[in-house]
Amino acid sequence: MAKKLTSYVDRVQQSRVWRSIFRGGPGFSNLRRALFVQQNVFLHLFSVKARKRVLDFGVTWYLGALTFGCFLILVITGILLMLVYHPSVPQAYNDMKDLQFVVSSGVFLRNLHRWAAHAMVFLVFAHMFRVFYRGAYRPPREFNWVIGVVLLLITLFLSYTGYLLPWDQLAFWAITVGSNIVSAMPFFGSRIRFLMLGGHTVNANALLRFYVLHCMVLPLTAIFFIAIHFWRIRKDGGLYPGDLEDTVEEEGPHA
Amino acid sequence: MPDPKDFLASRDSDARKTPVRVAFVTRRTSPAVRTRYEDTVMTYPEVFFRVIVAVQLLAAFLVGLALLWDAPLEQLADPMHTPNPAKAPWYFLGLQELLHYFPPVVAGVLIPTLVVIALIVIPYFNINVQAEGVWLRDRARRLRLFAVVVAALAVFLAVFDVWVALAPTLLVAAFMLYAAFVDPASKAGFRRWLVRKPLAFWIMTWFLAVAVTLTAVGTLFRGPGWSWVWLWRG
Numbered sequence: 001m002a003k004k005l006t007s008y009v010d011r012v013q014q015s016r017v018w019r020s021i022f023r024g025g026p027g028f029s030n031l032r033r034a035l036f037v038q039q040n041v042f043l044h045l046f047s048v049k050a051r052k053r054v055l056d057f058g059v060t061w062y063l064g065a066l067t068f069g070c071f072l073i074l075v076i077t078g079i080l081l082m083l084v085y086h087p088s089v090p091q092a093y094n095d096m097k098d099l100q101f102v103v104s105s106g107v108f109l110r111n112l113h114r115w116a117a118h119a120m121v122f123l124v125f126a127h128m129f130r131v132f133y134r135g136a137y138r139p140p141r142e143f144n145w146v147i148g149v150v151l152l153l154i155t156l157f158l159s160y161t162g163y164l165l166p167w168d169q170l171a172f173w174a175i176t177v178g179s180n181i182v183s184a185m186p187f188f189g190s191r192i193r194f195l196m197l198g199g200h201t202v203n204a205n206a207l208l209r210f211y212v213l214h215c216m217v218l219p220l221t222a223i224f225f226i227a228i229h230f231w232r233i234r235k236d237g238g239l240y241p242g243d244l245e246d247t248v249e250e251e252g253p254h255a
Numbered sequence: 256m257p258d259p260k261d262f263l264a265s266r267d268s269d270a271r272k273t274p275v276r277v278a279f280v281t282r283r284t285s286p287a288v289r290t291r292y293e294d295t296v297m298t299y300p301e302v303f304f305r306v307i308v309a310v311q312l313l314a315a316f317l318v319g320l321a322l323l324w325d326a327p328l329e330q331l332a333d334p335m336h337t338p339n340p341a342k343a344p345w346y347f348l349g350l351q352e353l354l355h356y357f358p359p360v361v362a363g364v365l366i367p368t369l370v371v372i373a374l375i376v377i378p379y380f381n382i383n384v385q386a387e388g389v390w391l392r393d394r395a396r397r398l399r400l401f402a403v404v405v406a407a408l409a410v411f412l413a414v415f416d417v418w419v420a421l422a423p424t425l426l427v428a429a430f431m432l433y434a435a436f437v438d439p440a441s442k443a444g445f446r447r448w449l450v451r452k453p454l455a456f457w458i459m460t461w462f463l464a465v466a467v468t469l470t471a472v473g474t475l476f477r478g479p480g481w482s483w484v485w486l487w488r489g
Binding site: 030033034036037043046047048049050051052053055062065066068069070072073089090093096100107108110111112113114115116118119121125128129132133135137138139141142145146149152153156159160163166167168169170171172173174176177178180181182183184185186189201202241 | 293294295296297298299300301302305306309310313314317318320321322324325326327328329330331332333334336337338341342343344345346347350351354358359360362363364371374375377378379383384386455456459463
């Protein structure tokens with residue numbers, strides 16, 4: 001049975017259609033495995049091989065991978081939530097009620113989006129501290145650390161803009177508190193606040209702006225920087241192997 | 256008879272690793288290898304498999320959370336009714352706690368900006384890259400400097416009544432002081448570990464301790480008018 005299945009998979013992989021899409025051929029040699037990664041537009045961000053030692057759970061705690069996992073969950077649940085959400089006052093709040101009472105599994109969907117968002121903020125911080133305490137920011141990885149700081153800020157903005165969207169008391173006043181802080185900025189604080197909110201107070205314009213930022217601008221920016229962040233791991237010589245005395249890193253650019 | 260050659264020629268026997276690599280080892284020296292062969296695995300499937308398992312476990316955990324606890328939803332937004340206290344999302348509550356003590360331009364703009372800049376420049380300072388134990392050299396002078404900085408910081412925080420930041424500051428300072436008097440050759444694992452910690456470690460740990468304390472206080476112990484309330488009496 002298993003043999004039959006394998007031969008079937010083999011046949012599909014050898015077919016002209018499969019090969020035209022995935023560019024690779026059949027088989028499970030290491031060459032095939034390497035090509036699987038290297039010949040794929042998304043996977044080629046990663047290196048073909050990894051140091052075995054770095055994959056132990058205790059080294060990275062998989063915090064970066066888990067953060068990305070949260071991001072994926074948020075994109076999926078977020079798109080589904082967009083199907084029932086109107087960024088207008090007071091319809092936004094009514095949509096929350098609809099999620100609760102009308103939409104099948106609506107509450108679950110919103111819960112999952114919210115808890116995954118909190119988890120992502122927490123994991124981004126945890127990832128940053130883990131990287132710091134391992135000393136993984138050291139050259140040649142210093143620029144990837146900077147990109148990580150940018151991603152931390154994007155994550156905070158994503159979470160913050162999403163906070164307003166339910167248009168309940170919690171959302172409204174949390175954004176009011178936050179936007180008041182912005183206006184404390186010297187010289188152009190109140191102008192930035194006006195630009196951010198589309199008015200002098202948190203109102204329907206602010207909701208629309210936060211919606212566009214939350215669903216379009218910030219996710220796309222995040223994806224852009226995540227791609228560079230992953231690609232730089234490969235370019236900077238893989239995950240930081242740690243500072244064992246007998247390990248001297250190879251010099252020069254990596255493939 | 257001619258002089259013997261000053262080197263020996265040999266070949267690595269493992270042809271899979273080094274198909275043709277000739278090593279010339281001169282007499283009176285020994286072959287020293289700088290790089291170590293690391294065990295590597297193929298990214299596909301080894302790394303992808305592990306990552307997928309980790310993400311699946313996380314997803315299962317979050318689904319469980321989403322089934323058990325509902326996301327909060329309060330009344331429709333009403334600009335006329337300010338809740339007391341009006342709180343920002345939890346990750347900004349450390350900042351909101353600071354706003355209680357300092358003017359907005361300091362707590363809301365200056366401090367976050369400085370934190371972000373500090374984070375960005377970390378890898379560009381050689382002191383952070385070399386990461387020498389802070390107490391391993393020049394200890395007496397560094398101790399004096401340490402005393403001045405901690406005293407200044409403590410006075411500053413006390414003047415503004417920021418006890419919630421002073422407590423973690425003193426705690427981290429106490430550990431740092433303890434590390435200063437640990438014998439670097441100490442056998443005890445924790446002490447050995449502590450004394451080798453560089454300055455960057457201590458600053459980051461201080462930042463982490465203060466940030467966690469402020470966030471926890473802002474989230475759990477602040478009630479109406481930003482007054483102190485005990486979590487268990489609320």
